[in-house]
Amino acid sequence: MWSKKDIAVGIIVLLILLVVIFVILPKGTEKTGYELIDYEAIVKTQSPYMKDVLLDHVSQLKACVAISNNNITMCELMNSTENINDCKAHYNNYVIYNNFIEGRCSAVPQEYRSICENILSGNCDIIDNVTFRKVCVAFSNEDITLCEEDEICERSITLYLALKNKNSNECDKIEKFYNKELCKGLLLNDCQERIDLIARDWSYLSIAKQFDDLSLCNKITNNEIKTLCLNKDLTSYEAMTSL
Numbered sequence: 001m002w003s004k005k006d007i008a009v010g011i012i013v014l015l016i017l018l019v020v021i022f023v024i025l026p027k028g029t030e031k032t033g034y035e036l037i038d039y040e041a042i043v044k045t046q047s048p049y050m051k052d053v054l055l056d057h058v059s060q061l062k063a064c065v066a067i068s069n070n071n072i073t074m075c076e077l078m079n080s081t082e083n084i085n086d087c088k089a090h091y092n093n094y095v096i097y098n099n100f101i102e103g104r105c106s107a108v109p110q111e112y113r114s115i116c117e118n119i120l121s122g123n124c125d126i127i128d129n130v131t132f133r134k135v136c137v138a139f140s141n142e143d144i145t146l147c148e149e150d151e152i153c154e155r156s157i158t159l160y161l162a163l164k165n166k167n168s169n170e171c172d173k174i175e176k177f178y179n180k181e182l183c184k185g186l187l188l189n190d191c192q193e194r195i196d197l198i199a200r201d202w203s204y205l206s207i208a209k210q211f212d213d214l215s216l217c218n219k220i221t222n223n224e225i226k227t228l229c230l231n232k233d234l235t236s237y238e239a240m241t242s243l
Helices: 004-024 039-057 059-068 072-077 081-102 110-121 130-141 151-165 168-173 177-188 191-210 214-219 223-230 236-240
Strands: none
Touching: 039 059, 039 191, 059 072, 059 081, 059 177, 059 191, 072 081, 081 110, 081 151, 110 130, 130 151, 151 168, 151 177, 168 177, 177 191, 191 214, 191 223, 191 236, 214 223, 223 236
16 A cells, blocks of 8 residues: 555656646647657656655655765755654664764764674674664674564665675665665765656656657666556556655
C-alpha cells in the first residue's frame, strides 16, 4: 500500500506535468495530432519543477545537498516534519560514520559512542543492544554477512564501507534507489548534478506515459528509471512511487 506521502507526491508531480504540458504545447497540436509536440521543450520546462518536488519530498536528495553544503538547516526547508526528520537523520548518520572512520569517538552522540569505541578496540561482545552489537562486529571486520540479515546493520555497513574505502561502486549494493543515489552523490561530490539528471529522467518518464510514446524512455540515463518507463503496464504515478 502507498503511504499518504507517496500519494501526495504523485498528485503534485502529475499536476505539475499537466500544467507544463498545457502551457507549452505548440499551437495547432490539438488539430494535427501529437506529432507537433516539442518533447524537449516540455522536459526543459518541466525539469526545474520536478527538481523542486524531489527536493521537497525526497529526504535522501535533500540530505545530499545539505551535507555537501555542511548545513543541516537546509533539511528544514522540506515539506513535512517527517521528511525534515528523515533528512536530518541521513545527515547525522553521515557525520557519525565519518567520525567512526576517523576514530573520533568523542564527537559521536553518547548513544552510539560505545559502538565507535568498541569498533576501535574490537571488543563488541560487551554491547548489550543486539543490533548495535551486530553493527560493531560487522564494521570491525568490514563484513556485511556478520550483520546476520539485520536490515539496519546491512544498510549501515554498506554506506560505511563506501565512505571508508571512498568507493562509489559499493553504493550499488544498496537496495533502495534514493539511498543509493545519496551514497553516490556524496562520494562523487555531484549531488546537484545527480538531482538534475533524476529530475530530467522523471520528466521523460512522465511524458512517455502521458503520450503513450515509450521511445522517449530511451532518453532516460538512469537504468532503474528507464526500466520503469519501459514497463507499459505501469502508470506514471505507479512508476514514480515504486522506488
